[in-house]
Amino acid sequence: MVSTAEGRRIDVLLALSAAGVPTPQHRRILAAYEAWIDDHSRPFPAELPDEFRRYRQAIDAMLRDDLPAARAQLAALARPSSRYRGTWAAYMLGNLEESREQRLAAYQKVRALAAGGAVDTLGLALASVRNEAYLYFRDAPERYLRTCIVYLQHGGQRFCSSLEDHAWAILSGPAEDLDRVVADPVANIALTASLVSTLEPLHHNSGRLWDINRSRLKLQALDEVDPEEDSWLARWRRWQQAMERVEGDVPGSAPVLGWAMYEAGLYAEAGQLLARADADEPLVAWVQAHLLLRDGDRAAAIERLQRAAAGSDDPAYAVTLGHQLVRAERYEEALDAFLQAMAWPDVAWVAEQILSVAELEALVASWPPDFGVPPTDVVARSGAVPPPRSWLIDYRRAQNVGSEQVYWWPVEVLQAELLRALLARRLAREGRWEDAVEVAPQPERERLEALLALQREAAAAEGAARGRLLWAQARQIRAEGALLLATELEPDFAIYNLSFSRGPFIERRLQQDISADERQRLTEQVLPQQRYHYRYVAAELAWEAAALLPDQDEETLQVLCQAGHWLQKHDPTTADPFYKAMVNRGHQTALGRDADQRRWFPPLVDGQCIVPEPPEPPAGACSVGAGPASLWGLAALLLGWRRRRPPR
Numbered sequence: 009m010v011s012t013a014e015g016r017r018i019d020v021l022l023a024l025s026a027a028g029v030p031t032p033q034h035r036r037i038l039a040a041y042e043a044w045i046d047d048h049s050r051p052f053p054a055e056l057p058d059e060f061r062r063y064r065q066a067i068d069a070m071l072r073d074d075l076p077a078a079r080a081q082l083a084a085l086a087r088p089s090s091r092y093r094g095t096w097a098a099y100m101l102g103n104l105e106e107s108r109e110q111r112l113a114a115y116q117k118v119r120a121l122a123a124g125g126a127v128d129t130l131g132l133a134l135a136s137v138r139n140e141a142y143l144y145f146r147d148a149p150e151r152y153l154r155t156c157i158v159y160l161q162h163g164g165q166r167f168c169s170s171l172e173d174h175a176w177a178i179l180s181g182p183a184e185d186l187d188r189v190v191a192d193p194v195a196n197i198a199l200t201a202s203l204v205s206t207l208e209p210l211h212h213n214s215g216r217l218w219d220i221n222r223s224r225l226k227l228q229a230l231d232e233v234d235p236e237e238d239s240w241l242a243r244w245r246r247w248q249q250a251m252e253r254v255e256g257d258v259p260g261s262a263p264v265l266g267w268a269m270y271e272a273g274l275y276a277e278a279g280q281l282l283a284r285a286d287a288d289e290p291l292v293a294w295v296q297a298h299l300l301l302r303d304g305d306r307a308a309a310i311e312r313l314q315r316a317a318a319g320s321d322d323p324a325y326a327v328t329l330g331h332q333l334v335r336a337e338r339y340e341e342a343l344d345a346f347l348q349a350m351a352w353p354d355v356a357w358v359a360e361q362i363l364s365v366a367e368l369e370a371l372v373a374s375w376p377p378d379f380g381v382p383p384t385d386v387v388a389r390s391g392a393v394p395p396p397r398s399w400l401i402d403y404r405r406a407q408n409v410g411s412e413q414v415y416w417w418p419v420e421v422l423q424a425e426l427l428r429a430l431l432a433r434r435l436a437r438e439g440r441w442e443d444a445v446e447v448a449p450q451p452e453r454e455r456l457e458a459l460l461a462l463q464r465e466a467a468a469a470e471g472a473a474r475g476r477l478l479w480a481q482a483r484q485i486r487a488e489g490a491l492l493l494a495t496e497l498e499p500d501f502a503i504y505n506l507s508f509s510r511g512p513f514i515e516r517r518l519q520q521d522i523s524a525d526e527r528q529r530l531t532e533q534v535l536p537q538q539r540y541h542y543r544y545v546a547a548e549l550a551w552e553a554a555a556l557l558p559d560q561d562e563e564t565l566q567v568l569c570q571a572g573h574w575l576q577k578h579d580p581t582t583a584d585p586f587y588k589a590m591v592n593r594g595h596q597t598a599l600g601r602d603a604d605q606r607r608w609f610p611p612l613v614d615g616q617c618i619v620p621e622p623p624e625p626p627a628g629a630c631s632v633g634a635g636p637a638s639l640w641g642l643a644a645l646l647l648g649w650r651r652r653r654p655p656r
Contacts, residue, residue, distance in 0.1 A: 015129040019092045020056065022127060029055050059085060063093040070104065079104055086117055094121045099132040108143050115140045179243045183250070190250045199247075200265050244269075248277065263291035270295045275302065290320035294328065306336055323349035330354055337525045339363055340371060347423050355423070356496040356503055359430055361514060362529050365438065368431050372447060375424070425449045430496050432456065437493055437536070455488050475556030479567050482549035486574055489542025499539040509539060540578070547571045547582070554589065565590055565599040569617035572609050583609075 010018070020041055024034050033055075040053045045064060052061050066081035082104070085097035095118050102114030115136035122133035178189055178199060189195045251262070262285040269278035279299050285292045297312035313329040326349035333342035339362055346354040359368055432448035435441075436456065441463065445456045459481060466477035485493065494500040498513050514530050522530075538544055550571035557564040572586030587609055594600030602610045602619045610617045 010130055012130065018129050019127055020060070022129075023057055023060070023092050024055060027055060027057075057092060059090045059093040063090075063097055066097065066100070070100070075104060086114070086121070088121060088124055088126065090126070092127050094126040095128045095132045096130075099136060102136065102139060111143060112140060179246050186246065186250045187253060190253070197264075244274075248281070251281065263289050263295070266295050267291055270298060275299060288315065288319055290316040290322070290325055293319070294325060297328075297332075301332070306332065310336060310338075317345065317348065323351060325349075327351050327354060330358075334358065334362070334526065335523055337523050340367070343371070347427075350423070352423075352426065353497075353503060355427070356430065357513075359427060360434065360496050361533055361535075362526060364529075365431075365434050368434065369443075369447070372428060372431055429491075433493055433495070437495075452491055455484070455492060459484055459492065472557055475553040475567075478549050478553035478556070482546045482553060482571065485542055485549065486546035489540075489546060493542040493545065495535060495541075499536055499541060501539075506540070538579070543574045544582070547574055547586075550574075551586070554593075559593040560596045560600075561594070562597055562599065565594040565597050566617055568593075569599060569603070569609055570612065570615070573612045573617070576609060 017038060020038050021034055024037060025031075029037065037053045037055050040050070041056060041060070044050045044052050048068075062081060063085055066078050066085065069075075069081060070078040079101060082097040082101040085093055086101055087094060090097060098114050098117040098121055102111045102118065105111045105114055118136040119133045122128040178186060189199050247265075251265070262281055266278045266282040266285065269275075269281065278295060282292050282295055287293065287296075293312040293316035297309040297316065300306075300309035300312065310329065310332050313325065313332060317325040317329045326345045330342040330345035330349065330351070331354075333339070333345060339358055343355060343358045343363070346352075346358065363371070428447050428449045429452055432444040432452055435444040435447065441456065441460045445453060445460060448456050462477055462481045462484070466474050466481065469477055490500070490502060490506055494502040494506065496503050498509070498511075500506060501509050504510075514533065514535075518527060518530055536544075550567055554564055554567045554571075557567065568586045568590045572583045572590075574583075575586075576583035587603060590600050590603040590609070595604060598619045599610055599617055610619055612618075
């Protein structure tokens, strides 16, 4: 917002620039104009248009209470020829006129002048809408609310904070005024929004519509409420009566009103109101679906939710539909609904924890050959680079991070890529590596093919050669296991880039009221037990590889040491056998002796276990003698050592 003083200075500078006055002179002329405002005995700057002087004289007349002279001077200025003070003059004239018709005409002239090119630094055209609304409040509440909406739509901020009070006044006023508001589409929406936003049950729950404390509200049917009471239910009753008096279809605000009634626990009233509303309106269908669910008619509720999801781009409708389809054991339809909503966590829930591998395979196999294949222009723009997995949670959010590479990949391509990758990981966890290669997208396919080649070579090899090939497999799985084996949800949570866990999802789901079929599927679902389970898969391969390599060999010790480091931070118990094998099988090597001395793994530096060089004693340091005190200290140290040395 620009203050009056700031606007005055801005307009002066605009007038001087338009007149071609050199910029170095602007400050001097502005100072002279400010001095003239304070003292008219000073000369008025000749460089300024005369309308600045005439407007100030009109304001002086107003300050002297010479209102007729002020009105006459302002009326003479409120013309298109007054480029810099026309809007100011018309706005002030609207504030000074006595009749409502004259004031309305002046405020409308403000907007006409601004639209015609007059300078409006202060935003007086918008302010005139606000002032015009006040003129309608007493005897034309529907026009008042309509004008208020226009003001808000054009960026107004300083007026409708009092709309709540005016709404209550309208609801408490004559019935004919309320009926006119109901019959006016725009005014109806304005009053309904005010009524809903201040609804007492929703207000006291901080907007948490799904967690209303109904025992505290002590709700009763609206038809039992005295409309003359001073309560939120009485205001709703008066509003309901006015809506019932409307002939034909209820106004466009009915969906919001019905939703608010439903959230407030007024289920019968919500159903009665929405029975007259447009059934194709998504919010109407959503509320009707929930009312049908309360009555136990899930099939009809799903039909209403399908109508809502088809008629709106809001993903909430499709998500709600998907969850009801799961309850109805229509899992593939639920998956489609979640894909439509781009709700990847729900897609992963159905695809990984409810559908069997065979069912998911059949679904992916049913896709057309070109489904999910990126168009040529997308490949050219992205350099044939596959979409980053940062999209996993929400594609719309990925679009907002400024990554052009994400932006150019269509949604259906991304979802097909992710679902194929999820199926490939399920197949790989079952050991069906060839099938995983067939369905995997890039870059998973190339990496699975490399791993499958190592497996085939290892199957044909023997002895130490086989051990080295198994070790190569272990290293690849440890490095790329998140891409090739990780679960989308628990226990690995690849959906969150493995950064954190959301806990035992299946365990919590089994505690809810779910269908018998879903309960059986979740109970029979075979999932890894450990978080980062692919590290354990890699460690098992490393253990098998080390068993084929010779004892007292640095290569064997490297295998045991590196594999132990994969587990030692989050599962030292499972890592302990690798440490003991190092000591037992490599006590003659440098790594084995270092592990024996440390009683744990040597440090890992740049992917290799090393034996650090002993630090050199500082210059001038005195050696400790082997006197009695030192011997007693050594004995105490030996007696205090409790860790058992692993048997060889």
